[in-house]
Amino acid sequence: MNTANVNKVYEWLADVTDPEVPVLTILDLGIVRNVQLQQTDDNETIATITITPTYSGCPAMDVIGMNIRMALLSRGIKKVNIEMQLSPAWTTDWMSESGKAKLKEYGIAPPIRKASGAGLGLFENDTIACPRCGSEDTQLVSQFGPTSCKALYKCNSCHEPFEHFKCH
Secondary structure (H helix, E strand, O other), rough: OOOHHHHHHHHHOOOOOOOOOOEEHHHHHHEEEEEEEEEOOOOOEEEEEEOOOOOOOOOOHHHHHHHHHHHHHHOOOOEEEEOOOOOOOOOHHHOHHHHHHHHHHHHHEOOOOOOOOOOOOOOOOOOOOOOOOOOOOOOEOEEEOOOOOHHHEEOOOOOOEEEEEEEO
């Protein structure tokens, strides 16, 4: 007999990390939109977890779905449905403050402004502080990093390269 409740499932999901940025959990990212539990007539629990990808076509979503299934299966929930919710689109505004702090500690500059704000004007760039030394004397090396959600920067003070988790 499984006595899982929604709060317990959220606790279990707090252990599921992003395969591309393993310092972040899927709850830190804010991609978990909903958790629903149903009991079957034979007293089995069916979990439906609704997630929103950080980018359309994000390759990590399949791995995240598999890791969610494994986390729940290891705790006795054998029937897990993963549903993708594309609207509203994910935004860095959904990231937790602790997630942003984890990024900085890990050496990745976190998103610094609200994605839903006015945004930048034409030819304007965000001032991105180096997560290692804190200097704002940095330069964009490539708008495209190792994953779609990150850009590459170089610090002109400590001369270290670093990634920046882009706002969107």
